[in-house]
Amino acid sequence: MPPCYFPVMTDRSPLYVSAVGIVSPAGLGAEPLRQLHSSAEKEMALSSSPSRSFPVFLVDRSDPRWNRWVEEPRLRRAGGLALFLVEAIHQALVGLREQARSRMGLISVFNNGSIAHTARFFAGYRGQGRRFASPLLFPETVYNAATSHAAAVFGLLGPTCTLVGDESAWVEGIRMARIWLELGRASAVLVAAAEEVTSVSLDAFHSAGWLRKGRAFRPAEGSAALLLTTCPQDALFVLVDAPASIPYRNQEELASVASRLACELPPGVPVYQTAEGSWLGPLEKALLRQMPSAGSFPYLGEAFAVSAGWHTIRAASLLSERRREILLPLWGSIHQISWLHLRCLGDAGGRRRTLPPSRFDEPA
Amino acid sequence: MQVMTSKRGARSPVAVTGMGAVTALGWDVSSSWKGVLEGAHPARPVDLFETEGCRCRSAAQAAIPPIPSLTSKETRRLPRASRFAIPAAWEALAQADLLISNGRAKLPHTPLCLATTGGGMEFGERFLAEILAGRKGHLRWVGRYQPEQQALDLQRCFELCGHSVVIANSCSSGADALGYAAQLIWSGEAACVLAGGFEALTETVFVGFDSLRILTTERCAPFDRGRSGLLLGEGAGFLVLESLEHALSRRTRPFCLLTGYGQATDLCHLTQPSPDGGALCQAMESALAQAKLSSEAVGYLNAHGTGTALNDEAEARAYSRFFGAGWQTPRMSSTKATIGHALGAAGAIEAVFSVLALSTGRLPPQWNSPDPLPEVEQALARPLEAPRPLDHTMSVNVGFGGSNAALLFSRYD
The missing domain is CATH 3.40.47.10 (Thiolase/Chalcone synthase)
Structure with missing residues (x-):
């Protein structure tokens, strides 16, 4: 290949x-x-x-x-x-x-x-x-x-x-x-x-x-x-990068493509590990062990693109003044892998914008 | 008018440099095109699965082409959809001079924009039959039916390692895959894209359309007052799209340019089009605006024209509204009368015919419609109509869920 x-x-x-x-x-x-x-x-x-x-x-x-x-x-x-x-x-x-x-x-x-x-x-x-x-x-x-x-x-x-x-x-x-x-x-x-x-x-x-x-x-x-x-006004966070996915055809190729992904991640940026708990977890852990960790949340099962969406929002909630950027590797369970690069937005006063619960957590 | 500026500066024109097709009329573009021009009748009793109990029992079932680069064992493992997709993609890549002698792609990072509605659904059916019988489903059936598997099949066959996107916008999927491939190029994200649609007849889809009572037991007669329904088809269509700069740098002469893509969603109903065809007009308008053209510039329109009562009526009304009452140009036809409705592949196959009409000046006639709807009567291309020079052709598709798409092709001189 x-x-x-x-x-x-x-x-x-x-x-x-x-x-x-x-x-x-x-x-x-x-x-x-x-x-x-x-x-x-x-x-x-x-x-x-x-x-x-x-x-x-x-x-x-x-x-x-x-x-x-x-x-x-x-x-x-x-x-x-x-x-x-x-x-x-x-x-x-x-x-x-x-x-x-x-x-x-x-x-x-x-x-x-x-x-x-x-x-x-x-x-x-x-x-x-x-x-x-x-x-x-x-x-x-x-x-x-x-x-x-x-x-x-x-x-x-x-x-x-x-x-x-x-x-x-x-x-x-x-x-x-x-x-x-x-x-x-x-x-x-x-x-x-x-x-x-x-x-x-x-x-x-x-x-x-x-x-x-x-x-x-x-x-x-x-x-x-x-x-x-494309408008920063009132935004919660920024997606700085969303590179094209790379396919793998079998586990062997996955390992090689994943190592390349690990090499290409911008250095020094904390990584939110998304595969913890899944069958790809050990691979992710091995590849990203040298990179700073952005933390993680308890395992919530796997729902393909939905999981990727949950990870994106969970990772965004970890953005802060001290941790302004987070990388999010997304290990496709079937055929492709990719990653996202998230960045924190400061408001006019220099404070971090948070994911405000009132915006989307409506009362029952 | 859509504003088409990119952060990367002026958008690059998109050239069509290769085409491939597999239909019930043949295993390549030329045999399918010949059948479309000659008015072939591809309907035959379906023998892929049992149709006992269905009102309609025929379809435009295609023969499976050989795939010389794969062993017979490898070929047998493929779902029917991949067995159409690979030869059509092969033809397109070969025509674009993008294959090396062993069948691998010359540009391995070429992305794939794919379209389907069912993927390898026949494997899904076998899996469902097994679990209904209380047995564990076989790995082969469950592992190879999803549409991303056909992307992997294409990548394996041509040793491609670019990213892939699978679009499932029902019957406009094929046009949307081509449109999105063009958008990747316009936005500077890709220089060359292999885009297309594939579809295989499956029992579930056949029975589903039969349950809606929209399959015809007679000849498919798009836009005819006596039309009685659609003829399901299958196959694949693929196009190689490149930025013009990229094509010329390879000394490849484009067939034409893809100059406009419009898309609009009809919110009216899940399966029925809005009677006024507003979303269809919006899609055509958007495609023309992108190319800075008016409707008079279009010389030929490959209509969706399924042959069902509701679709053709809404579509005819939309065209009449868009091109003017009593319109004669663009000349128009629905090639579904000869190849059937290939669902997710339809938009890509019909785009191939639109490009051929543009490059040859020959108009695919409207077969089987002796008594057309008044809104399109003057515009329907007739058998033996003389070839004419065309500067722009349009291909239009409408689908379940309200998907409407229009592609505009322009002559490259």
Whole structure:
């Protein structure tokens, strides 16, 4: 394989994160994400073998704040994936003027997509016959259905796009947003990711060998959203860099590409370790042991691009006057790796801007 | 008008330097183009999976091309989608003079912009069937059905090590992948991109469209008053897009330039287009504004034209509104009458036809539509219509979820 490199776009205009939204097993909003307790871990049974169960991290759907979507006509047939996406976007848009949505773009990122609807549709026509396949269920199986629902619910009139991929797709979504902003395609762009764990996806992880004893992988569900602009006013933090992802085709290549990534990270900048607890954890630890650590949070399971979103927001909460920059390696679990470079924003008085809970942690 | 300035200065023109296609009409661009011009009828009974119980039982099913660079064992492991994608990408790279003799890409860091709606869904179906039966799913089925696997298949085959993006905007995905590839070049993030879409017929998608009662059991007749639905198709389309400077530095003569890309979202309904076609007009307007052109400049329009009642009516209304009542130019057709609707690959395959129309002056005729809708009656390209010089062509796609995309191609002289 020819040598790869990370084309670093340091001459790009920085991206300002002006709002965030989070749905996680720890709760709704960013604050619970920073105070996770291990009680978020639950047991889920396999679809193929209900007597066998595995630990997963699930969103608490009994939270009364979910009721706000019950009457939404576009969501009447939507599943967890669309609900998680819509809720994260809702949090990111709280307090924003309606007019701001007229040129706001939306980039959604999924890995498994609406596997719940696909499995139901498949079981339906296989069980009852193709003639009785559900025409109501089928459109919800399409990857961009949740994106479409979110754009409609919030009246987003800018461009929309749905990306499919692992953790690296989060970075690719951010790069796409930057291009849209630079080319004038949108005045602000929401990058949002969602993932839902079902007994069928659990079966998929089980079949892939990801749930084997000794492997740290725990499936997780939820969503994350960032509102990106080119305007520093009122921004929470800055994404200084989001380089192109680099693919790997097997574990051997991953090790070599990952070492190159470790070499190319700007020296001296603290690193927020994102793979702790996952199967990539030991590799990350070995590669980054010489670099200063930015700290870490308890393991929250793995939800592909959603995890990347959670890590971004968790890392941003560690920015401070003394720690003005943080690097965030994002180890894609399937095919690509990348990283983000976060920087703290000072306000007029030189004080660090924090992620204010009131901005997105609405009361129940 | 979209402002198209970049921090890196003036945006570079985007050149099309290679094209590849696999459709039900053939394994390369020339055989597919020949079938489109001659009005081939690709519909045949589907034999990939059981269709018992479906109202419609035919589709534009493609034959699988050989992949000489892979062993038969390697080929058998690939999902059907990859078996279309690799030959189409091969043709595009070879045409752009970007392959070295052993089949590897000359520019290994070339990024991939890919589009699909189903990826390797047939593997997903086998996995679902296994777990429904209470068995553990086989690693092969679960490990190779997701769309990023087709990106890896392409990277393995051509030894590419650039980044990849997989876009899943339903039926406009192919056009959006090309549009985003152009944006990567306009913004200075890439000099050369391999972009395209691929789609394989699968039972779930076939049964799904059948459940919506929008598959035709007759000939697919886009924009005809008597149209009765769409014909599902499959295949792949790939284009090599480069900055003009990059193409010329390699002494490669471009087929044409990609000068505009517009995208808009219809918020009306998950599966039905807004009756006024507002988002479609917005996408076309945006593409033209980017190229600083008016609608009169477009000589040929490759319409989405699925042959369904709702889509074609909304689309015809949008064109009439955009190009003016009784419009005659651009000449227009939907090539889905001859290749079927290849969903995530449609936008890329139809972009290939739009480029060919531009470079040859030959207009793909509108087949199977003897009694057209009044809004498009004067504009439909007819069989035996004389070739004409064209300066600009447009390819338009509309998809579930309200995705609308328009690509504008311009002559390079």
